[in-house]
C-alpha cells in the first residue's frame with residue numbers, strides 16, 4: 001500500500017455565481033471521493049478549497065448588479081459554502097481569498113519571487129478603455145482567439161481551446177465594458193518569463209523528473225493533461241503579466257506599484273496555501289508540513305484550469321523554492337447538459353443549491369449519477385432521462401433490490417439474526433472470490449484517479465449479489481432445503497456488509513444506512529474483502545427502502561424547470577441589451593420573427609415596368625415555385641447583373657399590385673444612409689429554397 005501523505009486541493013470556485021452540476025461532476029465530487037478514500041486508508045490528508053474572490057469576473061459582475069465587489073463575494077461565498085455542505089462535500093476547510101491570511105501569504109510569496117529574480121519588470125503598451133478610464137485585461141477584453149479562431153476569447157484565456165493568452169494576442173479586441181475598440185497606452189508590469197522554464201517543465205511533466213530526481217509517476221497523469229501541457233510548451237511559452245491595473249485584488253507589495261494588484265491566477269493558487277494555514281491553525285497543526293517534504297500535492301480541476309495548475313503554478317512554486325510541486329493534476333474534461341454546454345450567462349444549468357432545495361433527500365442519487373458519467377477522459381453529458389434510468393435501473397433495481405431481499409428474507413426466516421455458513425457450493429465460492437478480489441481493484445483504480453471505474457466495480461459487487469439471490473432462489477429452496485438457505489443468506493449478508501464499506505466514499509449516506517441495517521456501528525476500510533464481517537448471530541434490523549424510483553413526471557418537471565429558467569434568462573438578456581443599445585423600432589417577440597418565411601431564391605429574369613423608373617419586374621425561383629416579385633431597384637442595378645443572382649426572399653407577404661403587376665413577396669436589401677442598395681445573401685453559396693432564420 002502507498003504510505004504517503006497528501007494535500008488535496010479542489011479548484012477554487014469563482015465567487016461570482018453558484019455551482020452547477022458540471023463543476024460538481026468535474027471537480028468537487030471526484031476530489032471528495034478520493035479524499036474520503038484516502039482518509040479510510042489512514043493517509044494523513046488535508047482537503048483544501050475556498051472561494052476565489054478576486055479578478056475581473058467579480059468586478060464585472062458587481063458592475064452588472066450595481067453593487068460592490070465585496071457584496072458579490074459575500075453573497076456567493078455563502079451560496080457556495082451552503083451548497084457544498086448540503087451536498088456533503090467534506091473539505092477540511094472552505095476558505096476565501098479575501099482573508100488577511102491570504103493577503104499576507106500572497107504578498108510574501110510575491111516578494112520572495114521578486115527577491116529570487118523570478119520576474120521581469122517591463123513597460124509595455126496595453127489596451128485601455130477611454131470611456132471607463134481603465135486598462136483592460138482578462139475578462140475586460142475579448143476578441144478572436146489567435147490559436148483556434150473562437151470569437152469570444154478573453155484577454156487571459158480562450159475557453160474553447162484552453163490556450164493562455166495576452167490581451168495583445170486577441171484579433172479585433174473589444175472592451176467588454178464599453179463594447180468599443182480599445183486604445184493602447186503605456187503601463188508597467190511584473191512578468192513571469194515562462195519561456196525560461198520550458199526545458200525543466202517538459203522533463204518534469206513528461207518523465208516526472210526534476211534535476212534528475214523522480215518526482216511523480218507520469219503514467220498516473222491523465223493523457224489529456226500531459227498532451228495539453230506538452231503541446232503548449234512545444235508551441236513556445238510566452239512571458240505573462242502577473243500584475244494588473246485594477247482596484248480589486250491584492251496590492252502588489254513593492255515600491256512603485258501603486259494602483260496595481262496581483263493577477264488573479266497568481267493569487268488564486270496561493271489561496272490553497274493560505275487556506276491550509278487557516279485550517280492548520282484551527283486544528284493545531286503546522287501548515288508547512290502540508291506543503292513540504294514527503295507529501296503528494298494533488299490538484300483536482302477542470303480542463304480550462306490545466307495551464308494554471310500544471311505550468312504556471314509549478315513555475316511559481318519552484319521559483320519560490322520552499323514548496324513541493326504537484327504530484328498529479330487530475331483535470332477532468334467537461335460535462336454538458338441535455339445536448340449543450342453548461343452556461344452561467346445563458347442560465348443553461350442545473351444549479352446544485354436549487355437541486356438540493358427541490359430534492360434534499362436525493363443527494364446520493366445525484367452523487368452516484370454524476371460519478372457514473374464523470375467526464376474523466378472525455379466530455380460527457382447529463383440528461384434527466386439518464387438520471388432516471390441510473391436511479392431506477394441501477395440504484396433501485398440492483399443495489400436497493402439486493403439489499404432489501406437479503407435483509408427481508410433474513411428477518412422472515414431468522415428473525416434478523418445472521419445464519420451460519422454451511423457447506424459451500426461452487427456458486428457460493430464464486431461470489432466469495434469476488435468479495436475478496438473487488439476491494440483491491442477498487443483501491444488500485446482510486447489511487448490512479450479512475451473514480452468512475454472504481455464506483456462501477458463496487459456496483460459490480462451489488463450486481464453479483466443480486467444475481468446470486470436470483471439464481472439461488474432462497475425463497476423457493478427454503479421449502480425443500482432450509483439448511484442451504486442459511487448459507488445463501490449468510491453469504492448475501494456478507495456482500496451487503498462489504499458494500500456498506502466500499503460504497504462509503506461514493507454514496508456515504510447510503511453506506512451509513514446499510515451499516516445501520518446491519519448494526520455495523522464501527523467499520524474499518526481494511527476489513528473490506530472479508531467474509532466474516534458479520535459474525536453468525538449478529539442481529540440485523542428491518543430495512544427501509546433505499547431508493548425511491550423516479551417517475552416520468554419527475555423528469556418532465558425537471559426539464560420544464562430547465563426550459564423555464566432559460567426562457568426567463570433569454571428575456572433578461574434582451575433587457576440588458578436594450579439598456580445599452582436603444583432599439584430603433586418597437587421590439588418584436590421571437591414568435592413574430594418566426595412567422596416570417598424567408599428563403600434563398602435566384603433571379604431568373606428581370607424587365608422594366610412601364611412608367612415606373614424605379615421598379616423592376618423579377619421572376620424568382622424560390623425552390624418552392626417561380627414567382628413574380630416587383631422590386632424598387634431599377635436605378636441601382638443593370639438587368640444583366642441581376643440574372644442568376646441569389647437573393648433573400650420574404651415569401652409570405654400578401655400579394656400586392658404595383659403599376660398593374662402583382663408582386664408575390666419581397667426581395668430583402670440593405671440600404672445605407674445615402675440610399676445605396678445591396679442584396680442580402682448568404683456569405684457562402686446556398687441552395688435555392690434554403691431558409692433564413
Ligand SMILES: Nc1ncnc2c1ncn2[C@@H]1O[C@H](COP(=O)(O)OP(=O)(O)OP(=O)(O)O)[C@@H](O)[C@H]1O
Pocket residue numbers: 011012013014017022023025026027300301302303304305332333334335336342343344375
Ligand atoms: N462543465 C464543466 N465540466 C467539468 N468541470 C467544469 C465545468 N465547468 C467548470 N468546470 C470546472 O469547475 C471549476 C470551478 O469553475 P469556476 O468557478 O472557475 O467557473 P468557470 O470555469 O468559469 O465555469 P462557468 O464558466 O461554467 O461558470 C474549474 O476547475 C472548472 O474547470
Ligand SMILES: [Zn+2]
Pocket residue numbers: 145146147148149150153158159160161162163
Ligand atoms: Zn482558442
